[in-house]
Amino acid sequence: MNTRPLLILFSCLTLSVTAQEVLPKTAEVFEIDGHKAFLYAAPTPTTGKPWLWYAPTLNGISLFGRKMYFEACMKTGISIAGYDLGEVRGSPASTAKFTLFYEEMVKRGYSTKPILLGQSRGGMMTLAWAFRNPDKVRAWVGIYPVCNLASWPLKNSKAQTLADFGMPEAELVAKLSEFNPVDNLKGLLANKVPMFVVHGDSDVVVPYELNTGLLKERYAAGGGQIQVKVIPGEGHKVGPSFFECRELVDFVLKQATP
DSSP states (O other), rough: OHHHHHHHHHHHHHHHHHHHHHSSSSSEEEETTEEEEEEESSSOOOOOOEEEEEEEEEOOOGGGGOOHHHHHHHTTEEEEEEOOSSSSOOOHHHHHHHHHHHHHHEEEEEEEESSEEEEETTTHHHHHHHHSSGOOOSEEEEEEEOOOTTTHHHHHHHHHHHHHTTTHEEEHHHTHHHHOGGGGHHHHHTTTTEEEEEEETSSSOOOOTTTTTHHHHHHHHHOOOOOEEEEEEEOOOOOOHHHHHHHHHHHHHHHHHH
């Protein structure tokens, strides 16, 4: 009996299973300043050890469950990491804590210029860090992101926002232009940080016009590179339009390429 075809088939199946098994199934968890950091290390990092910094990171990285995005990063050598500070809203104090996480990742050998991806309120977290550290950002990505403190944070999440900034509402409103990411884009423009956003035009939670629309208008006016994919008729939800977006994947892979 000629067993060669069976052996070849078995070998191919074994290689296929092995290829799937090398992808991390759980994150490495470590602590920085009393808060948990999560890291999905790419099995074979590409040149420069690029990484995608995802927020919000609340007891884990939900992007792990977005198969298309997770596998695209892992298989092309892009690690995914995040730092759980809870419900912060981009204050200087919480931004400084995020910097501790950034410094730890760099110490571990990862790129000094991560790609930041903010989903919903994670947009405020990442964009606030980005505008204060524009020379340390390779690119910024948003999935229906909060970009404007005057929008969702002060309208529907006031208690958490005021707690993060540690000041009464009147004081924060008076100093809004100092803290609001959409009012502080000069550094990102000077460093030519490219951006990509996917957002629904029927989002009532994080309205497009007050967030991504405003960001696009101001960033483009300053000569910045920003690509926005508007999803007609869709709002703030988990679905293929936002978590199987080919353009988003292509943008991330392009930015991570040495």
